[in-house]
Amino acid sequence: MSTRFSRRQFLKLGALIAGGMATLGAARSRTFDELARAVGDTAARLPLFRANAQTTGELIGADGEPMTHAPAAPAATNQRRYVMVIDLAKCDGCKECTTACSAMHFVPPGQEWIKVFENRDNKVAGAYWFPRPCMQCDNTPCAKVCPVGATFKREDGIVLIDQERCIGCRYCIAACPYASRYFNWAEPPHTSEELAQKYSVELNYPHRKGVVEKCIFCPALAREGKIPACASACRMNAIYFGDQVEDVVTNHAGETVSFTQLIREKGGFRYMEDLGTEPRVWYLPPRDRVYPAPKG
Amino acid sequence: MRWMIVVFLMALVILSVQPARADDPPGAKLFATYCAACHGAAGKGGAAPAIGSDAYLTANDNAAIAQATGDGVVAKGMPAWSKSKGGALTDDQIADIVAYLRALAQTTAPGPAVAPTPAQPARSSANAEYAQTRMTMTQSPNADGEMVLVATLEKFDGSPVSGMVVAFSRATTFGTVDLGTAKTDSRGNATLVMREQPERARYITATFKGAKTLGSSAAMLALEKPAVAISAGDLNTAGVRLSIDEEPLLAPEGSLITPNPPLLPTLLFGLVVLGVWSTYGYVVSQVVGIWKSGRDHQRENVLAPKARSA
Amino acid sequence: MFRQSSREDVLFQPLQSNSVRFYAFIAILLAVIAWAAYAYFVQLRDGLVVTGLRDYVFWGIYMTNFVFFIGISHAGTLISAILRVTGAEWRRPITRMAEAITVFALLIGGPMIIIDMGRPDRLLNLLQSGRLQSPILWDLISITTYIAGSLMYLYLPMIPDLAECRDRLTDAPAWKRFIYRTLSLGWRGNAEQKHRLEKGVAIMAVLIIPVAVSVHTVVSWIFGMTLRPGWHSTIFGPYFVVGAIFSGIAAILLAMVIFRRVYRLEAYLTEKHFRYLGLLLLVMDIIYIYFTLSEYLTMAYGNDAADQRVMQLLFGGDFAPVFWAMILGGFVLPAFMLALPNLVKIPARQAAATPLLRPLAAMGALAVFAVMAFSPTGASADLQVVALWPLLRILSILVALAGLLWLALPVMRAHPIATIVVASILVNVAMWLKRYIIIVPTLYSPRVPIQGVPWEWAHYTPTWVEWSITAGAFATFILLYTLFSKMFPVISIWETSERDA
Known part of the structure; x- marks a missing residue:
């Protein structure tokens, strides 16, 4: 067990013991539920835990009583705005995010939907690791130029590609300043696991020849309130994912923080802000690094 | 299974800010004797977790640390140190170790429940009787448009509890966000x-x-x-609006998901293109005229001899 | 009357008989096209992986060809529309050729985009779910409009000549006679028909100019609308239009000299036509050099890091040889070749120089040029003049080129048509390279660094598939053009005789 005893991990554990309900799949209402249950199980020490009429009116827990809990308001996709925060101070360039992403999406060889660069803005500041997913820009240069509307922006902030419509003109690749888009130059190698899935724009697989692909913020996971594969795989806990509407981001270790507060207090910035693309991926400066800087 | 309960206790802990009691550390020697071998000098970590770290100490209250020390974490190979569990330390000694850790890290101790540590001064409880509490919460915006949350803590007899730390948090899809803590005032707010x-x-x-x-x-x-x-236009500056179903979505057949082009430029563009093509149409009509004229010419030539003969 | 008809016999000659050389030529073209078709089949089967394109350099010579062909399509517009509108009488024998170049170049250029597409099977998506906000749709619309317009503009002035063919070539094969009969629309040359024809031609001549300008502007906007350094430029629209007319004139000059030689059209295409068009080429060349200068100087003078990377690639990096060959050999040299013979009076002394001396001097200059231009920069270390070496090198190259020009001046004066044609060839090659230079170096310098990819993915070398398809495109263009010239008179008979009348 890591030395970071985060609440979330413990909550998860407690919930597993108490009810066995908090599997990853039931994540949407998990946190509050777990909190309530955990409280309930220690009710011998904590005699009363209750809400009252002035708040929600629901009895959420009392000594020995069965609990009900307030739903954590499952939000429709169009009420969300997903956002990612990458703490460059924590990224040690291990590229496990890339590996996990490629495994999860069966990413064809040669593509790195989240790619870790060794950036060096100037000689004085030195080099730092720079993971680059798709920025999911709000002012999408790519979707703007797509001649057939195959790539599009969803209200929840995610830019998707319909590979059943894409004509493979690669104009979106030309338009993307972040080089986040990839083209299937040949028929990608398939696995049976991949082919077993029915194609959906939220999966982007089974992959096919002659169309454009990119990072899509794992919408299928986000739908369940889970963080994307890259964030889950980041052992440095550098990648935060969350919802701007709920004003929350969380990382693999379960450090759940207010998004606006995090950006404000740590001087968050966006890559190539001056291009006006309004990315949905934010970076925290590589300050007080917890890893040795790249040699470059 | 008891360490699980420790875990539950830890799970309850919410950050709070409260100056630590920097007592003389009688626990220092105890720590060096019993703990440092695994947890490292001053708890900096070694074979076992860094329990002197801020992360650990802010995430765990004294009771939890004491209990973990006393009961051990058997699954992880940590022995139970409490005399009642067959260990070497008395409860007071364990409390000393906990106090040492606190003082060491200059960190804060969340409100203790049962820990035999220097107790939270319970000013409100002049009578030593145990009392249950209840809490209510209200919200109101202030002049700056910020939301002001007031949690009122009182005993069941209605008397306010003052000087206690209340932790606020917010549940979201992606976990619980700590909002901070506040102490109750004389009215229990x-x-x-x-x-x-x-x-x-x-x-x-x-x-x-x-x-x-x-x-x-x-x-x-x-x-x-x-x-x-949320204003609709604020969702994204490209003005893309797409509502999708809860089910994974396939793009609708033959339809546009991306926004419609702006009306005025489209109209102008369409007008220009239409103008060019209608002019083409006019030129084609001239070509048709040429063809018709040629046909008439031919007919005249064919008919003329007949007319002459008739 | 006799003289005129003999003139016209020359025009009908290619329509009536085919030589063995013609069949051989067609066979060669067909072979090239078949090979290109095989290459395209391979590309369809295996995907674009068979090209040299990868995720960084994702557009290559297909796009180059696209822009190039759309460019030379402006030949017809300039010659037949602008010159017709301005009433330049000398244009008459050239118009048909120019209009045909327009149509066939568009028919080749447009499909280059389809060849570049990853999923050509989904082409209809452009109609089903086309987005008007995308510059590609603007291209689709304006190129379609341009093709339709130029077809009409090619066809309209051809109607009287088709009637002439119908009446004159009575011993042609039945299918040919059918085509002439159908397409000539019963043209009798009566007053009404003449009136309608002239009206139609006049309208089209005016209308086709803005359409043509829009086409190449929109082509440039495909690049200009992105945020890429080297592409995101406000002058791209006019820059491309000027470049298109520039290469269009060069293409016409090539077509003219070939037809003049092969079909023996010396009576129609005189030295005057070459001189006039040569002057136009010179004017466009100078304008194009001016645009090029303003484009690159603006980028190079600023500090934008992304721009600087592109400039570095062009001025001193991977593309420097191509870039400087294009600038010096394709723009500057043709300008001198076109201007000098008209400006400089050759001193009697030089004209009388021995035939031996001049070739020797020329070879010397050539040698200096070759050594200086192609020697590796590493030589500088031996010369011990490291600081002066680049300057020395550039100076000697320039001096050698100037010397060559000077030595060639009498030759150029003696063979004005050949000189102009050589300049046209240089211009056409340079304009193809220019499109390549616009597209590829920008892709070499994306805004994010290129890291962690194999060398081949970050660099572009066209593969045999791309070269084959490119060759096929040119072969198809030449084939269509040749067949057209065997089917219809390449010189407008009624317009040239109208002038004589």
Whole structure:
């Protein structure tokens, strides 16, 4: 067990013991539920835990009583705005995010939907690791130029590609300043696991020849309130994912923080802000690094 | 299984800010003797977790640390040190170690429930009787448009509990966000100003973890509509609007998901293209005229001899 | 009357008989096209992986060809529309050729985009779910409009000649006679028909100019609308239009000299036509050099890091040889070749120089040029004049080129048509390279660094598939053009005789 005893991990554990309900799949209402249950199980020490009429009116827990809990308001996709925060101070360039992403999406060889660069803005500041997913820009240069509307922006902030419509003109690749888009130059190698899935724009697989692909913020996971594969795989806990509407981001270790507060207090910035693309991926400066800087 | 309960206790802990008691550390020697071998000098970590770290000490209250020390974490190979468990340390010695850790890290101790550490001064409980508490929470925007949360802590007899730390948190899809803590005043009110203005209503929880003679309590509140609502045009500057179903989505056949082009430029563009093509049409009509004229010419030539003969 | 008809016999000659050389030529073209078709089949089967394109350099010579062909399509517009509108009488024998170049170049250029597409099977998506906000749709619309317009503009002035063919070539094969009969629309040359024809031609001549300008502007906007350094430029629209007319004139000059030689059209295409068009080429060349200068100087003078990377690639990096060959050999040299013979009076002394001396001097200059231009920069270390070496090198190259020009001046004066044609060839090659230079170096310098990819993915070398398809495109263009010239008179008979009348 890591030395970071985060609440979330413990909550998860407690919930597993108490009810066995908090599997990853039931994540949407998990946190509050777990909190309530955990409280309930220690009710011998904590005699009363209750809400009252002035708040929600629901009895959420009392000594020995069965609990009900307030739903954590499952939000429709169009009420969300997903956002990612990458703490460059924590990224040690291990590229496990890339590996996990490629495994999860069966990413064809040669593509790195989240790619870790060794950036060096100037000689004085030195080099730092720079993971680059798709920025999911709000002012999408790519979707703007797509001649057939195959790539599009969803209200929840995610830019998707319909590979059943894409004509493979690669104009979106030309338009993307972040080089986040990839083209299937040949028929990608398939696995049976991949082919077993029915194609959906939220999966982007089974992959096919002659169309454009990119990072899509794992919408299928986000739908369940889970963080994307890259964030889950980041052992440095550098990648935060969350919802701007709920004003929350969380990382693999379960450090759940207010998004606006995090950006404000740590001087968050966006890559190539001056291009006006309004990315949905934010970076925290590589300050007080917890890893040795790249040699470059 | 008892370490699980430790875990539960840890799970309850919510950050709070409270100066530590920098007592003389009689625990220092005990720590060096019993703990440092695994946990490292000054708890900096070694074979076992760095229990001297801020991360650990802010995430765990004294009771939890004491219990973990006493009961051990058998699954991880940590022995139980409590005499009652067959270990070497008395409860007081364990308390000393905990106090040493606190002093060492200059960190804060969350409100203790049962820990035999220097106790939280329970000013409100002049009588040493144990009392259950209850909490209510209200919300109101202040002049700056920020939401002010007031949690009122009182005993069941209605008397306010003052000087206690109430922790506020917010439940979201992606976990619980700590909003901070506040102490109750003489009327039992703990006040917290929410600087963030999340755009969607969500649940705020205020928790009082209890004290030596006070039971714990909590209250929950659904945050009212924030001052700043989501405006549709704000969703993204490209103006893309797409509502999707809860099911994974396939693009509708033959339809546009991306926004319609702006009306005026499209009209102008269409007008120009239409103009060019209608002019083409006119030129084609001239070609048709040439063809018709040629046909008439031919007919005249064919008919003329006949007319002459007739 | 006799003289005129003999003139016209020359025009009908290619329509009536085919030589063995013609069949051989067609066979070669067909072979090239078949090979290109095989290459395209391979590309369809295996995907674009068979090209040299990868995720960084994702557009290559297909796009180059696209822009190039759309460019030379402006030949017809300039010659037949602008000159017709301005009433330049000398244009008459050239118009048909120019209009045909327009149509066939568009028919080749447009499909280059389809060849570049990853999923050509989904072409209809452009109609089903086309987005007007995308510059590609603007291209689709304006190129379609341009093709339709130029077809009409090619066809309209051809109607009287088709009637002439119908009446004169009575011993042609039945299918040919059918085509002439159908397409000539019963043209009798009566007053009404003449009136309608002239009206139609006049309208089209005016209308086709803005359409043509829009086409190449929109082509440039495909690049200009992105945020890429080297592409995101406000002058791209006019820059491309000027470049298109520039290469269009060069293409016409090539077509003229070939037809003049092969079909023996010396009576129609005189030295005057070459001189006039040569002057136009010179004017466009100078304008194009001016645009090029303003484009690159603006980028190079600023500090934008992304721009600087592109400039570095062009001025001193991977593309420097191509870039400087294009600038010096394709723009500057043709300008001198076109201007000098008209400006400089050759001193008697030089004209009388021995035939031996001049070739020797020329070879010397050539040698200096070759050594200086192609020697590796590493030589500088031996010369011990490291600081002066680049300057020395550039100076000697320039001096050698100037010397060559000077030595060639009498030759150029003696063979004005050949000189102009050589300049046209240089211009056409340079304009193809220019499109390549616009597209590829920008892709070499994306805004994010290129890291962690194999060398081949970050660099572009066209593969045999791309070269084959490119060759096929040119072969198809030449084939269509040749067949057209065997089917219809390449010189407008009624317009040239109208002038004589």
